Amino acid sequence: MLLKIENFFNKVADFIGHLTAVLMVLMMLNVFYDVIMRYFFNTGSIAMQEMEWHLFSLVILLGVSYSLKEDGHVRVDVIYDRLHVKKKAIINIVGAFVFLIPFSIFIGTGSFDFVMEAYTSHEISGDPGGLTHRWIIKAFIPASFYLLVFTSIGFIVKNINLYRGAHNPHQHNLEGEHK
Amino acid sequence: AAEKKVKWKLAMTWGPTLTPFTTAVENMAKMVETMSGGDFVIRIDAANKHKAPFGVLDMVKLGQYEMAHSASYYWKGKDVNLLPFSTMPFGMTAPEQYAWFYHGGGMELMEKAYAPHNMLSFPGGNTGNQMGGWFRKEIKSLDDLKGLKMRIPGFAGEVLAKLGLTVTNIAPGELYTSLERGTIDALEWVGPGMDIKMGFHKIAPYYYTGWHEPATELQFLVNKKEFDKLSDKNKEILRVAMRLASYDMYIENYHMSTDAWASIATEYPNIKIKTFPKEVLDAMKKANDELLADMAKDQPLLKEILDSQKAYLTKSRAWTEMSDYLYLKDNL
Amino acid sequence: MIGIIMFFVALVALLFGFPVAFTFGAVSVVFGLIAGIVEALSYDQSVMEGIIEGINMFAFMPHRIYSIMNNTILMAVPLFIFMGIVLQKSRLAEKLLESMGFLFGELRGGLAISTVLVGALLAASTGVVGASVVAMGVISLPVMLKYNYSRRLATGTICASGTLGQIIPPSIVLIILGDVFQVPVGDLFEAAVWPGLSLVGAYILYILIVAFFNKDAAPAIQIEGSAGTKGRQVFNALKAIVPPLVLIILVLGSIFAGVATPTESAAVGGIGAMGLAWMYKEFSFKMVHEAALETVKITAMVFGILIGATAFSMVFTYTGGDAIVEEFMMGLPGEKWGFIILSMLAIMVLGFFIDFIEISYIIVPILVPIAEAIGINPVWFAILIAMNLQTSFLTPPFGFSLFYLKGVAPPEVKTTHIYKGVIPFISIQVIILIILTVFPEFFGLNPLL
């Protein structure tokens, strides 16, 4: 049962990861396009230039959740590395509850007014021809932190499974290696 | 019973080293503390502390800070009615604009524009006339402007975009390299003193006189709910301190620009001071008028503000011409 | 006081091994709440009101995160990482470094020297440490490990050469110092070139010395299966170097020719890397997708730390932490050498804990008027500080370069390897800093106004 739940969370996180990867490539193409247009065609649109950092924002905000699932967030391993899998699992479970979830909820909730302000004032770019609907990109701040809370639950389930010895840790890249 | 000490926090759009902007704020806070006998203190956070130079309106509106020091035209994207309270292209000079604020209905209009945001706004010091920017090549005609890549933010950028310029966003940290390498052909920064510190004169020797920011007024933003909570005495202290601090900044800035200019004339003889040809200025004026008319079309309050400014400009300019302009012209 | 305790608690908390980013975040939550409660109690309010006050502090976080989001200079991070990963996946990075190392012939340490040189080239196109350290980590760490380099030498070399971007223009440190010192950024960029190149030279010298005395630290490279005469092998090696080198030159060239800003040049590099991979028949959409996925993971690691750290510095600032630091700095002596030595020491020590932006804006403004009064040339002094600040990226326990490299290193590379690996490089930086202080003329700098 818990393995199935873990699987579900993994799938969601993977989806986010693949989506973000596409956005990352789009961002690069976006920057490249703007360079070409400016240098070779002497034109450029502020909207396209702003799109660069909009895409960049999505990459960093959504990526945090994917990286959690992949265990890509760097750890100080001086002690952690020498611990048994079960102890590591406990650190991760307690860490998620005590370190990760409160921090994410505080930011997610603390951002509500920030987004509402942009929404109610119909905030747009102050520059000519810039992007409109600023609230959307701002809304990704709380959204990404609630997503992180959601991914944390998957992370906790995974570590419960590890604690129970339900699967081989190496299958799940919990050592943080890069393939 | 002894009244509780009032402790306020103020967020600046500027970094801690941006004199004289920061001096205006420090001055104001010091006066408030002294005049209140220490009962009313204001802590100042520069942008390096709150890390949100352009988030200060939100932060004051939401009550995270009681006050801010910024400039009204930064809020154009949030509420276009707030645009005209800094300066407008081809608009009033600083004395004209101060007269408009305090005697021509400007303060009342500003109060009206900020009311929906539950905020009060007060003049916060004036930078005087800002320069038109640094160009790598001389602008001799309207054609020279077409296709030119320039970093010029906000409404002025919109005017120039209408003349065929490519308006480009470049992070401040990369401006120097971009101008040096010709990634952009021109840029607008602040004024002589600050521009020289960026070193732009070395790489773009044509320095054009201003048209777009004849008298940039900074602003003190105050959360209205917090202001209403103040005792009558503290309200008056704050008002007086803000008004005096902004006047002091106007003077200090004038002095700094005077000094900067004197040193530019002697130390940087290679800077070529230029004014835009009449053809270009006329086109800018036309674009400016069209854009404003278009913007005010379905914005009654904006229209009211712009009309008020225009009416006051017409009236005050007649006197400026009679007095300062003729005096300068006849005695040069 | 709370500020100082925060650092020690963070230090201990990091040792548990929970991700650095969230540990910083959690410590800021705890201390934000404590500060709120302390404040509330001092106003005769309840503990509950204090907790709410503490939670409210986090409503500042979206503003801080939004500032990171629209700081376009930071886009260099994913772009350079992507370029690095494409070069790695298409094995071009490996070929480049191997061939460069091979050209050093019997000389040991060739790979590490090549790494320093590539790092110096990257440094000339970005000033964002997260971009260059991670890109270098992706490109050259696997190769050095493959050739049995000592882990300490390998990681130290990468951290140090990845941090070169802070002193070799363009550089964020120099731009901020230009602002604080009110001197033209262009002057600082010019003045930083020789000190930066001296660092490059000193790193290479150090690597040569280590390789000479320690046979196993940095073995010479023999490319297996390469047939033919020596001349033929050298030719092949040169042939392998050219394309990736052309790419790097393309990146720099696009800046110098005015085609792209430094940040945009990173996108040119990413597209260029895909083009190279295509030329070498290594290109596939699957490869691009994998590279992008990997980029996302690593980029998120870097920005996770930045977000955690901004929460940490927010609480530090709002609980009056920087006031303590300021007070300390005000007590510096007003005599030239005493002032210079003590201010350099203070910046170095603070660099262990506080990030360079905070130091630049909190500490340096206190130093500027004193330096002015003594008649010290601000350009020289700013370069001294920049040199000193770039060291702060390497100094444990909070040096970000160390975290970033650890984040992309294979599991057999431990935090302790990296910590020990950077020590010699930090020493080199201190030595160069001293030379720069005592003999500024060597670097074409004038110490006095």
Ligand code: NA
């Ligand atoms: Na300006």
Ligand code: NA
């Ligand atoms: Na650099």
